[in-house]
Amino acid sequence: MKLTIKLKFILFNLLITIASLSIFYAAIYHRYSQKLIFEIDRGLEQNSGILKRVLKFDVNNKLDLYSQRDDGLLSYNGAPLDYRIWSESGLPLRRSVGMMFVESTSPKQLNNPYTETFAGIPYRMLNVEHIKYFNNSNVRLVLQLIHPMRAYQQNMTDLNRTMLFLFPIPLLLVALGSYWISQNNLKGLYKLIKDINQTNAENLSQSLPVTKMDEVGELTQAYNKLLSRLTSAFEALKRFTSDASHELRTPLMAIKSQGEIVLAKERQKTEYVDAIGAMLEDTQRLENLCTSLLQLARGDAGLSNLNKKEENLSSVVNYWINQFLPWAEEKNIYVSYDIKANIFFPMDQALLERVFINLIENAINYSTSPGKIEIKFFQEKDNIIFQIDDTAPVIAKEHRERVFQRFVRLDNTRNTASGAGLGLSISQLAAKKHNGIISIEKNPWPGNRFKLILKRSSESLHHDQ
Amino acid sequence: MKKLLIIEDDDKLCQNLTIGLKESGYVVTSANSGEEGLSLIMESIPDAILLDLNLPKRDGLEILQTLRKHYSTLPIIIISARDTVDERVLGLNLGADDYLVKPFAFSELLARLQALFRREQQNVYQHKAADLEMDVVQRKFYRSGQHIELTAREFDIMELLLRNKGQVVSRQTIAHDVWKQVQRATPLDNVIDVHIMRLRKKIDSADEDSYIQTVRGIGFCLKSE
Numbered sequence: 284m285k286l287t288i289k290l291k292f293i294l295f296n297l298l299i300t301i302a303s304l305s306i307f308y309a310a311i312y313h314r315y316s317q318k319l320i321f322e323i324d325r326g327l328e329q330n331s332g333i334l335k336r337v338l339k340f341d342v343n344n345k346l347d348l349y350s351q352r353d354d355g356l357l358s359y360n361g362a363p364l365d366y367r368i369w370s371e372s373g374l375p376l377r378r379s380v381g382m383m384f385v386e387s388t389s390p391k392q393l394n395n396p397y398t399e400t401f402a403g404i405p406y407r408m409l410n411v412e413h414i415k416y417f418n419n420s421n422v423r424l425v426l427q428l429i430h431p432m433r434a435y436q437q438n439m440t441d442l443n444r445t446m447l448f449l450f451p452i453p454l455l456l457v458a459l460g461s462y463w464i465s466q467n468n469l470k471g472l473y474k475l476i477k478d479i480n481q482t483n484a485e486n487l488s489q490s491l492p493v494t495k496m497d498e499v500g501e502l503t504q505a506y507n508k509l510l511s512r513l514t515s516a517f518e519a520l521k522r523f524t525s526d527a528s529h530e531l532r533t534p535l536m537a538i539k540s541q542g543e544i545v546l547a548k549e550r551q552k553t554e555y556v557d558a559i560g561a562m563l564e565d566t567q568r569l570e571n572l573c574t575s576l577l578q579l580a581r582g583d584a585g586l587s588n589l590n591k592k593e594e595n596l597s598s599v600v601n602y603w604i605n606q607f608l609p610w611a612e613e614k615n616i617y618v619s620y621d622i623k624a625n626i627f628f629p630m631d632q633a634l635l636e637r638v639f640i641n642l643i644e645n646a647i648n649y650s651t652s653p654g655k656i657e658i659k660f661f662q663e664k665d666n667i668i669f670q671i672d673d674t675a676p677v678i679a680k681e682h683r684e685r686v687f688q689r690f691v692r693l694d695n696t697r698n699t700a701s702g703a704g705l706g707l708s709i710s711q712l713a714a715k716k717h718n719g720i721i722s723i724e725k726n727p728w729p730g731n732r733f734k735l736i737l738k739r740s741s742e743s744l745h746h747d748q
Numbered sequence: 749m750k751k752l753l754i755i756e757d758d759d760k761l762c763q764n765l766t767i768g769l770k771e772s773g774y775v776v777t778s779a780n781s782g783e784e785g786l787s788l789i790m791e792s793i794p795d796a797i798l799l800d801l802n803l804p805k806r807d808g809l810e811i812l813q814t815l816r817k818h819y820s821t822l823p824i825i826i827i828s829a830r831d832t833v834d835e836r837v838l839g840l841n842l843g844a845d846d847y848l849v850k851p852f853a854f855s856e857l858l859a860r861l862q863a864l865f866r867r868e869q870q871n872v873y874q875h876k877a878a879d880l881e882m883d884v885v886q887r888k889f890y891r892s893g894q895h896i897e898l899t900a901r902e903f904d905i906m907e908l909l910l911r912n913k914g915q916v917v918s919r920q921t922i923a924h925d926v927w928k929q930v931q932r933a934t935p936l937d938n939v940i941d942v943h944i945m946r947l948r949k950k951i952d953s954a955d956e957d958s959y960i961q962t963v964r965g966i967g968f969c970l971k972s973e
Contacts, residue, residue, distance in 0.1 A: 563965025
């Protein structure tokens with residue numbers, strides 16, 4: 284059996300009940316027993332008085348009682364008065380009939396009653412001193428008053444029985460009560476478990492109904508929120524998988540068909556060279572795609588180890604602008620730039636560098652020819668800003684978020700030579716790993732302004748990741 | 749002739765590398781496992797070793813450590829699909845001389861091998877091919893004795909091509925050597941193409957074939973004659 288919350292709740296309540304009942308019972312037992320023994324002790328006290336009065340020495344100088352009927356006359360509460368009489372030196376002198384067969388031990392203490400057990404029966408005893416005038420001198424005797432505690436035992440047994448009989452009733456009530464309460468309150472939870480168990484990839488978007496606003500209701504709401512986050516992630520993953528397989532298949536298909544076609548008949552040597560070259564080009568495309576996908580996957584899984592060092596970002600930006608200038612010149616694109624010198628930033632150069640390469644390359648690639656590009660790099664308080672304006676066709680507002688998604692190419696404006704549409708995704712990922720973000724605005728030329736903002740403060744470094 | 753040993757468990761790749769390297773003028777032996785490789789080294793020590801990391805039984809890194817213990821100067825190039833920075837650093841720290849990530853261009857491998865053997869030789873201060881001439885120390889370039897002004901990057905590319913004259917230099921090698929790009933997916937193809945185009949404009953004459961030939965799917969090749 285599993286130790287469910289319900290079971291734990293019931294067991295806990297039962298244990299508490301048993302513990303309190305036990306304490307309660309122990310108190311009653313103790314009080315009752317005390318009271319009974321107190322009465323017995325009072326009787327013994329009275330009996331000692333009686334015994335003192337009726338004790339005498341007979342003609343033969345033996346101890347005797349005045350009463351003819353001896354012990355029978357002296358009784359207490361219907362029970363016979365039992366006694367022993369001891370000499371000062373501890374010799375037994377006389378005992379009552381009831382004590383004839385009870386083993387005798389010499390009196391232990393005076394005036395304080397105590398209990399002693401013989402043959403399984405407890406006896407309450409009280410020893411008192413008694414001085415008797417005898418033969419012209421005072422004889423010191425010890426009177427031992429004894430009460431066999433049979434009635435006491437019986438009383439206590441009765442109490443035990445009554446309690447034992449009553450004991451299960453509160454336990455049963457508590458068990459039933461806790462079961463009912465837990466069952467009633469956990470019903471929602473059980474239903475939730477059932478509902479969640481029925482959730483799978485197909486009905487991921489169905490949210491669960493919230494009936495009561497108790498803890499279970501809150502849990503359901505939290506679950507629903509998780510579900511909707513999962514749903515969108517799942518959708519993105521589905522789209523990503525289908526896009527990725529499409530992008531992988533395209534070069535594969537090209538390689539395969541080129542191979543098949545070139546082998547279909549005898550050809551000139553140059554044709555073979557050309558075909559193999561084309562196949563190698565597609566292999567390269569495939570390889571780049573694999574590398575990009577791997578980078579994204581590692582970035583998503585948080586596996587990419589950053590090797591950050593404080594470095595002069597200004598010179599990195601300058602270097603890459605200069606590398607692209609010849610190409611811009613060939614495309615008849617005028618590049619102007621204003622780079623604030625000596626801005627340092629802790630970065631993984633190989634990763635962050637790609638953002639600049641990618642943004643500059645995109646700007647040149649998509650700008651009209653002739654066109655112009657304006658690059659600014661500066662620091663504003665804790666923000667380091669790299670901004671690049673191009674004269675490419677303006678990306679509509681509704682598409683600006685989308686271009687950072689994987690495999691998204693705005694096909695109507697972007698040419699197909701641009702790769703798989705992963706560049707901006709990787710750049711955005713690289714920016715985020717550096718506590719930064721890339722955004723797109725429109726510039727008045729008209730064209731697009733890509734803006735990379737890197738935050739310097741180290742406190743918020745991990746929030747965006 | 750330089751002797752090479754390939755330790756690689758993939759038969760097809762091993763076979764291709766062997767053929768390619770033999771055609772490039774190396775003497776090649778190959779082993780499918782680390783143990784076999786080690787026993788081949790006992791027989792005769794090669795000039796360099798190409799070592800795969802994912803090997804059956806004993807991992808390539810183990811083999812590397814064993815080799816380094818006994819042959820401290822033997823050049824070793826790791827060829828592996830393990831591509832993260834950490835793995836590369838580990839391989840180099842354990843004593844590899846170079847690290848090539850699969851899939852690599854064959855010309856890239858050739859270039860690295862040459863670089864490896866060149867390290868042992870003296871530095872080359874001058875390059876010559878046909879009527880082209882390069883002074884590496886003064887960073888000057890001449891065609892038929894006439895000085896041609898090159899930008900820094902153009903000079904670097906030209907030097908790379910001259911050093912490997914007659915052989916194909918891949919775009920990867922150019923991105924790696926000239927722009928120091930380790931990650932292969934960095935989109936520098938456009939930049940490389942523009943630089944090559946400008947180089948051609950500067951050094952070629954209108955009535956002759958270009959010195960720099962494009963080899964489709966791989967890269968560029970400098971005519972040696």
